[in-house]
Amino acid sequence: xxxxxxxxxxxxxxxxxxxxxxxxxxxxxxxxxxxxxxxxxxxxxxxxxxxxxxxxxxxxxxxxxxxxxxxxxxxxxxxxxxxxxxxxxxxxxxxxxxxxxxxxxxxxxxxxxxxxxxxxxxxxxxxxxxxxxxxxxxxxxxxxxxxxxxxxxxxxxxxxxxxxxxxxxxxxxxxxxxxxxxxxxxxx
Amino acid sequence: xxxxxxxxxxxxxxxxxxxxxxxxxxxxxxxxxxxxxxxxxxxxxxxxxxxxxxxxxxxxxxxxxxxxxxxxxxxxxxxxxxxxxxxxxxxxxxxxxxxxxxxxxxxxxxxxxxxxxxxxxxxxxxxxxxxxxxxxxxxxxxxxxxxxxxxxxxxxxxxxxxxxxxxxxxxxxxxxxx
Numbered sequence: 001x002x003x004x005x006x007x008x009x010x011x012x013x014x015x016x017x018x019x020x021x022x023x024x025x026x027x028x029x030x031x032x033x034x035x036x037x038x039x040x041x042x043x044x045x046x047x048x049x050x051x052x053x054x055x056x057x058x059x060x061x062x063x064x065x066x067x068x069x070x071x072x073x074x075x076x077x078x079x080x081x082x083x084x085x086x087x088x089x090x091x092x093x094x095x096x097x098x099x100x101x102x103x104x105x106x107x108x109x110x111x112x113x114x115x116x117x118x119x120x121x122x123x124x125x126x127x128x129x130x131x132x133x134x135x136x137x138x139x140x141x142x143x144x145x146x147x148x149x150x151x152x153x154x155x156x157x158x159x160x161x162x163x164x165x166x167x168x169x170x171x172x173x174x175x176x177x178x179x180x181x182x183x184x185x186x187x188x
Numbered sequence: 189x190x191x192x193x194x195x196x197x198x199x200x201x202x203x204x205x206x207x208x209x210x211x212x213x214x215x216x217x218x219x220x221x222x223x224x225x226x227x228x229x230x231x232x233x234x235x236x237x238x239x240x241x242x243x244x245x246x247x248x249x250x251x252x253x254x255x256x257x258x259x260x261x262x263x264x265x266x267x268x269x270x271x272x273x274x275x276x277x278x279x280x281x282x283x284x285x286x287x288x289x290x291x292x293x294x295x296x297x298x299x300x301x302x303x304x305x306x307x308x309x310x311x312x313x314x315x316x317x318x319x320x321x322x323x324x325x326x327x328x329x330x331x332x333x334x335x336x337x338x339x340x341x342x343x344x345x346x347x348x349x350x351x352x353x354x355x356x357x358x359x360x361x362x363x364x365x366x
Contacts, residue, residue, distance in 0.1 A: 005219060005220070005222075008220055008221075009220075009221065009222045012261070015221055015261065015262045016260065016261060016262060016265055017265075018220055018221050018262060019221070019261065019262030019263065019264065019265030019266050019269065020265040020266075020268065020269040020272075021269065022213065022216075022217055022221070022225060022262075022266060022269060023265060023266040023267065023268065023269015023270045023271075023272070023273060024269045024270075024272050024273035024276070025209075025213055025269075025273060026210065026213060026225060026266070026269065026270050026273060026327075027269060027270035027271065027272060027273020027274040027275075027276075027277065028273040028274070028276065028277040029206045029209045029210050029213065029273075030206070030210075030270065030273075030274060031273070031274040031277035031278050031283070032198070032200055032201040032205075032206050032277055032281075033200070033201060033203050033205075033206025033207060033210075034200045034203065034206075035203075035206075036274050036278075037290075038290035038292060038293065039290055039291060039292040042290075042292045042293075042356060042360075043292065045349075045352045045353050045355075045356035045357075046353075046356050046357060046360060047353065051203045054203035054204060054207060055203045055206055055207040055210065056207065056326070056330055056331055056345075057207065058203065058204045058206075058207025058208050058210075058211065059207040059208070059209075059210035059211040059214065059331045059335075060211065060331060060334045060335055061207075061208075061211065062207070062208045062211030062212060063210075063211030063212070063214045063215055063331065063332075063335035064211075064334070064335050064337070066211060066212060066214075066215035066335075067214070067215050067218060067335050067336065070215060070218065070219060075219060076218045076219055076222070078218065078336045079336075080333065080336040080337065080338035080340075080341070081323065081333075081338065081340060081341075082340060083323070083338075083339065083340020083341075083343065083344070084340075087321065087322060087323055087340075088322050088323070088329075088340045088341075088343050088344040088347065089343065089344075089347050090321060090322075091318050091319070091320075091321030091322025091323065091344070091347075092318070092322045092329075092343070092344040092345075092346070092347025092348050092350075092351065093318070093347050093350065093351035094314055094317060094318030094321055094322075094351065095314070095315055095318030095319050095321075095322055095325065095347070095348050095351065095352075096318070096347060096348045096349065096350060096351015096352035096353075096354070096355060097311075097314050097318070097351050097352075097354075097355045098310075098311045098312065098313065098314030098315030098316070098317070098318055099311070099315060099326075099348060099351065099352040099355075100311070100351070100352045100353075100354075100355035100356035100359060101307050101308070101310055101311025101314065101355060101359065102307075102308050102311025102312050102314075102315055103290065103292075103293070103308070103311070104315075105227075105315065105325055105326040105327075105348075106227040106228045106230075106231055106315065106316070106319055106325045106326070106327070107227035107270060107325065107326060107327045108326075109312070109315075110227065110267050110268075110270035110271050110274070111270050111271070111273070111274035112274070113271050113274070114270065114271040114272065114273065114274030114275035114276075114277075114278065115274050115275070115278040115283060115284055115285070116278070116284050116285050116286040116287060117287055117290070118286060118287060118288040119287070119288055119289065119290065119304050119305060119308045120308075122305060122308075123304070123305045123306075123307075123308025123309045123311070123312060124308055124309075124311070124312045124315075125312070126309060126312060127308060127309040127310065127311060127312015127313045127314075127315065127316065128228075128231050128312045128313075128315055128316035128319075129231060129234060129235050129238065129312075129316065130309070130312070130313050130316065131312060131313035131314060131315060131316025131317035131318075131319075131320075132228075132231050132232055132234075132235040132316040132317070132319075132320055133235050133239065134313070134316075134317055135252070135316065135317045135320040135321065136232070136235065136236070136239075136250055136252040136253060136320075137250070139250070139251055139252040140251050142321065146321070147321070152339055152340055152343070154339050155338065155339060155340070156336075156337045156338060156339060157337045157338075157339050157342065158337060159339075160339050165337070168337060169337070172337070180204075
């Protein structure tokens with residue numbers, strides 16, 4: 001089995017087709033989940049509707065167990081990246097400002113274009129391409145001044161908490177499911 | 189068959205069903221493509237390809253495009269795929285509609301397309317810039333990274349929402365006076 005998947009991973013032409021197919025499936029799920037809508041995303045950021053968090057958390061709840069099982073049986077080897085305060089915190093907040101002004105994120109903006117949102121296409125997509133171009137231009141300076149500053153103490157949550165991986169998963173799952181139950185209980 | 193047809197033509201699914209589907213999709217991406225689902229790197233490839241077309245010498249010298257090589261690959265194809273998937277899905281459920289100014293925006297800021305597009309471009313610039321600064325976006329860090337129990341990804345996701353909630357409230361309640 002392992003060799004079969006390695007063969008698939010190395011087939012570049014197949015991977016280009018798979019990228020398109022994963023995109024189509026992702027686009028359908030985003031649109032059906034309601035998160036390709038500006039109104040839904042803004043309502044989430046104004047904390048009046050929690051659809052975005054419900055979609056994201058249920059994806060993480062299912063994916064976290066699925067990935068851990070795939071890893072346990074030796075089918076995959078996940079490679080989480082290490083991070084820094086300078087990269088993840090500052091970049092995350094800049095992203096958040098853009099998220100609120102645009103009302104879409106890079107995945108949902110593409111989905112919104114597919115549903116006919118003109119603001120997503122001539123505002124969002126164009127803006128993102130400009131933003132990425134500016135970043136690429138300034139990358140060498142940003143890298144040394146910010147991205148490498150303040151390395152995080154651990155790569156994974158279990159390393160940070162110094163507990164067993166499965167125990168970490170149980171705790172994380174309980175917290176996420178608990179949060180969703182509270183949301184439903186409160187009528188969101 | 190009728191049940192499948194009814195399911196696919198529904199306007200929306202429960203966010204839990206759609207979310208669970210995305211969770212399974214991320215697992216499949218690791219299995220079949222040995223990678224997470226992340227959307228912002230596709231925009232890096234697109235930007236790099238545009239720059240390479242306009243000015244090959246200039247783009248070729250950029251350190252960032254040496255690290256993330258502009259190419260029509262998995263990450264690039266994901267983006268047109270999402271457009272197609274959302275198009276199919278919205279057509280099947282009768283939700284497809286050309287909109288310039290979304291209703292949640294016009295209720296506070298009016299119907300002027302110019303203002304909406306201007307703010308959308310500004311938001312897009314910050315989004316693209318911030319996503320690359322943080323090394324990923326809502327899908328790459330928020331979903332795929334969290335699924336891998338990445339500490340950096342979970343911290344980033346919290347910052348996405350902290351910045352997003354803060355700016356949305358400032359925009360709608362302070363500037364908009366809603």
